[in-house]
Each structure stands twice: as C-alpha cells, then as structure tokens.
Amino acid sequence: MSSPREKVEITVGYRSLGGQPDRLEKRTVDPEAGDAPPWDANTKMQHVGGDHSRVDGFAKATGRAKYTFDVTFPGMLQAMILRSPVARGKLTGLELDDARKMPGIGAVIALKEIGSQVRFVGDAVAAVAGSNLNLVRDALEKIRAAYDAESHIVDYLQSPDAPLLASDGEIDAEWPAEPEIEAALAAGKTSHAATYRTEVQTHSSLESHGHVARWDGNDLEVWASTQATFGVRGELSRALQARGLDVGSVTVHAEFVGGGFGSKFGAGVEGLACCLLAREADAPVKLMLDRFEEHTTTGNRPSALMQARAALDEKGVFTAWDWRSFGGCGFNKSGGRVAFPEYYVGKAKTRNKHQDIAADTDPARSMRAPGHPQGFFGAELFLDELAAKAGIDPLELRLRNDDTVIRRDQWQFGAAQFGWQQGRAIQNDPKARYWRGVGLASARWFQLGNAGRPPHGITCRIHQDGTVESRSGAQDIGTGLKTVLTLLTAEELGIEPKLVKATTGHTGDPSGPGSGGSTTTPSLAPAVRHAAFLAKQQLVELAAKHLGVPVGEVTCGNGTVGKGTAQLPWAEACKLIGPNPIEARGQRFNNYREPPFHRGVCGAQFAEVQVDSWTGLVKVTRMLGIQDCGRVIAKKLAESQVLGAMIQGVSYAVHEQRIMDHASGRMLNGDFLRYKIAGSVDLPELRCIMHSIDNGHDNVGAAGLGEPPSVAAPAAIANAVFHAIGVPVRHLPLTPDKVLAAIAKRKA
C-alpha cells in the first residue's frame, strides 16, 4: 500500500574539515507519510553529536552490568563440551554411560552420531552438565570416544589446490592470459607486481561464546552472549523442534554483551547443547566456552594470499589493476574472500579473481570488516611500492587516483593534521638503531549500513513522572546502542538525556537487526526517532487540550510543552498523562527514494612507526584516523569505536597469528599468553577526528561505524614500516623475524 508523500527540501553534505570548501547542496526528499521530518545539515542539535559519555559506563565499570557469564540460578549446572582430538576422520564409537553414572552429573548428551565425520580438532562430540566444572571435567574423561583418523592439512598453502610459492614468497604461477589486461599493463609507464600474505586472526572477544538455559515446562528462557537476539531465538526454536522437542515460547536475553566481532550471530552448537542439557537435567545450565575453545572453535578472520600487478601512466594514473587472491578458510571452503580499494582503479582495466582453499580447521567466520583488513594491507602496500617506483609521494598517488571527493578532502585535511610532509622528510641514519617512518591507508564501507528490514521497531514510553523509556530487543554488543537510543529520544523530545532509560537485548521488545555489517545504529536510529516523534504527538495533544490551544500550534522542546507564553514545563506536562504511560511504536521506514549524498562510508588513517633495526621490533608511535559515519550521534562513542578499531589494527599488524601444529592439527597458541594481542604498552598516541556527513537518506542520517575504521590501520602501519626500513614487509604480522629479514635483504 503506498502512502501520499510530501516532498521536503533539505541540505545534505558536510562543512569543511579545514582547508577544503564546504560540500553542501540542496536536495528534495520524500519521507513516507507519518515519518518524523528529516534532520539535515542545518538542524540545530542539543544533544546529538555532542560529547556525551556512555550511559551504561558506570554500570560496566562497577560490575553492576550483568553479562551472560554473570547469570546464575539456584541449582544451576555447569557444562562443557567434549571435543575431537583428531583433525579429520570419522567418529567410530561413543560411550556415555560411565559419565552419566557419576554423582553430581545431571546430563550427558551426544552431539555427533557414530559414523559421522570429524572435521577439525575441537569439533564438538558430546556435552556434559554437572554441579561444578571439576566434576564435569572428570565426566568428560569418562566418555569413551573412538575415531578413525585420516590424514589432514591444517595449512591451506599445503593443499594441492593452493598455488606454489617461490622462495622469495611470490606466487610461482603464470597469470591467466587475458589480452586486454596485458595491453593495459603494457600501456603504463611504471608497472609493478608483488605477493602479500596475512595469517589467521581469532575473534578474541573478552566474553566468550556461551549461554544459560532454563526451561519452564515447554517454555525456554536463554541468556546469550550474542550479536543477534532474534536470530538466536529463531534458530534455537527450530533446532530444538528438529530434535523432536515440544517447544513453547523462547525468550532470549542479552542486555550486556562482552564484545562480538562477527562470530556470535548463531546459537552455535554450544547454545543448542546448553538447551538440550538443561532439558535433560531439568535444571538451569550454563555453558560458557573457555579461551582455548574460543580461539579454536568459534571462527576467525581467515588467512589470505594476494597477488597484484598494475601499471601507472605518465600522470601517475592507473591503466591496469590485476588482482588474484586465495583465502584459507577452514573445512567449509567458503568465507575467505578479500576486498581491495577499487576506488583507486575506477578508470583502469581491472581483473579480480578469488579462490577459497579448504583446510582441516575451524571455519572462518565474518570478522569486523570481513576481507578488508587483509585485502587493504596487500593493496595499499602495493600502492606505496608502486609510488616508490614511479617517484610519486604515496599521498599524491592516492589523490591522483581516489575518485571519492569525501576521502580526497580527508586525505588533505588528515595529512595537514598529521604532519605528513614532515614525516616523509625523515632521513634515517643507516647506522642508527631506531628508524622512523610514516604511512597512510584508506578506509571504506560499501554501504550506509542501514539497508535493514523496515519492520524493525522501537517502543517509546513517556511516564507520568516525566521519565521516558526507549526499548529495543536488539543487542548492544558494546558499541553504545543504549546511548544512541537515549540521545536520539532526548533530542526529539527536547529533554535532558538523564530522563531517558534505554533498554536493549530482550526479545520481548521490538525486533532489531543482528549487529553485523555496521548496521545496528543506522538501522534503528530512524525508528528511535519515529517512536519519540509519535509519543511526543500524544503528549502535545494532551497539553493542547489542557491549555486550550490548537494542537497544531503546540511545540515540545527545550524542556517545555506549549504555545507562546502558555508553556508547561516537561514535568508538569507529563502529569497530564495519568497512570498509564503514553506508548508509541516507532518503525523503520524504507530509505528515501532519492540517492544519498554518498552511498558509503569513507575514512583515512595515518601511522608513524619506530623500527628497532637491531631487534626488528616495530613500535607504532602515533596514529590519526579521519572517519565518516554519516551523522555522528554520540561523538565520544564514535571516537571510541574508531580508536578501538585502530588498536585492533595495531594488534593485527604486529602481533596476531594463529600457529598450528601440522602433525596434530591443534592450535599451539590457543590462549592469551601465546596468542598475543596488543596491550597498553603497545599502544601509540591515538587521535581520531570524526567527519559528520548528512547523506539525507532517512530521518536521522546515521551510517555504520563498527567496521570501516578497522580497514585501514594494518595497511597504514605496514606502509610506515616500508618507509622506515626502505623495503616492504609483505607478510602480516610484522614480527621481528620478518622485519630483520627484510632489512638484511635491503643491505644485501
């Protein structure tokens, strides 16, 4: 059913970051009937865009916030999973009775049938619930599982499907013939070819995957550390019914979630096991994975092998871009794809081929900007190598080829803020121990992140005591959804944020998207505003009646409701509501039909490193990120998101890699002692500048932020190391052995 639409003229674009002109333009949009009117670049904000702290920061810092890990009930059992010690083979026997007979053990279940395949070390075989974890561990040892092991490969580059690598790390295979590519390469003045590699990065969320399950008859209540409350609800219901269980209602709670980078969308076999154990034991059950399980069984950012060759014309513009990549994705042979910044090569002849290669390991799962950090590392380092060959400054090469106006402004502004020219002018003394260098790289997200389903909603309640609730059933995985709900509601109602209580993560509230693809805030923000807008209309009607003025002349803002001198303070106006609150259900309408100012998200990052030429240690000393996320709703949270992504980028660039034992197929560094992630001593001086842009695509104009800032950091750091030591290190992480080898190669 189509509704009549009223066209509205708005101003889209952005004001100068500094040094470049404003990029503002008028646009006519057509909001759907009943939607809140659009905010635009000229809208004056009281709270949105301000420097507000996280509304649940105090609860988190003091331990009052309860995560799934903290949930406990009288009589609750603890559970663990028996996992396969073989990387490939068949389960030939599974004897559970001895474990079942143990005192204190409430339930033992099989998770694999005899005869089924085992696909990696850690594949779930059975699960046990008991009164404490020590008993459960003993019971796991009582289970007799037998396997018919087969030979395995845990390094995808050892697969017969993988290309051979020469001793210098280059792919030792001809490029597939394509005359147009060859001609475009030949037409260039400067050309280059090189191979790049990255290793597996694990998700390493602080709160591991896990659930608490409690049955009441056939009704199931689940507490989950999840990125998708409604997804888990639907999945568990279906999985339990598939096992022949009569399932009534299923409710999922995830009020606080200790992080999620893309591996927590499904219930997982551990979630299903938790519910089955609780049913069999007739008691609440908690099953949280330990750190080794977290590293080895819940997915990862896959390793990648990438090769590029390209050419520049005499003006330093790409004539050809040829790219092939291979993903080391795990047994499922899917999900290893990599992305590269195609906006540099829009006018060139391009080719892009990818192949996933299976290995007998845990499958890859989406991880913060899937495919981007690894692909951008290869592509952006390649650009710097090509720039060096052509005698062009790396920034200049990007300015000549980047077809995105927003990022071109970011490049120039960021370079001035960072001191790019001064940094590039560094002359390192070859005899000195420490060498410095600077590098840069681009970030992007290929959409605004709010293409979510329109039915997503928000409930807004205004109570007689002047307090307001804004409720979403979607989860806040730490990105600050509760703060977003609070600020948008306060802005729309014209009240102080302290009057708003935001609630997230309960499937009894209106549905929201899974938190992935940088979608949660941009998908829900228009619904938050719409809910507050509708609730405000009801309050305005009450006030108009009370004041005896026409409804259309009453406004609500700056803490008052009324017309002219006949104003009611917010608290007085709310007393008109009565004991039952005003309640409104906001919805997410489709985006406006007009094209947005920009269809994606842009960013640019700069890094400075110090390389110890004696030890090969890389120390990132300084980073700057310029980042767009559409309209900035909560500045401090947005900056926190970007800084966190830069820290994760430092970690990926210099530390993180899964190390496998080829003989056993087991991860050798499956803990935080040996799988190193960046700590406070590793952190550079970090600075972030948010670039607020009005894209004019819905009533708020927020865009996704979770993933874009994580794209650039590893590449910017690798480029800075290239600048510092004069040779590229083409294999992440930039560990001392690789850096020293590169320095030795330069000296040779």
Place this chain on the structure above:
Amino acid sequence: MNEKIITHADLLPRGSCPSLLMKHVLTHSMGDQVFDGRSAPGDGYYWCARTCRCVGPDDEVVHPKDCVATRRCYDGPRAEA
C-alpha cells in the same frame, strides 16, 4: 552506467532450504547489492538452523548452492526475499 545490480537474493538459488542461515539474513536485506563479484550470497559462512553448525543434518557442509531441493535433509522452500 547501465550495469545490472546484482543482489544477494539473486545469488541465492530459488527454493533454497529455509534452515540455511547466514549473517546477511540477520543484519541486512537479501535485496542489498553485491559489490565484489562474488558468486554466493553473504560473507561466506553458512550454517544450518537445525544443527546450529555449518554442517547439515546429513553431515555434509552447508552452502547455498547445496542447500536445495535435491539435498536429503532439505526442509522445504524458504520464503522469497
């Protein structure tokens, strides 16, 4: 620019199994554009709603091209995106 826009729904075989899950169906719309020339929808990690694993009830790997009516554990056609 008259290039046909390819969406994730376009990459999903018609009548694929409703138990086939991927991040994209939880976070986005299957009508979203595919940007990088991939031949399968989503990010490449797929799992089954009945097993909560990336292996189906038939002990074979879950993938859009495989989770179709000819598969032994097929659970009926999913609603169109």
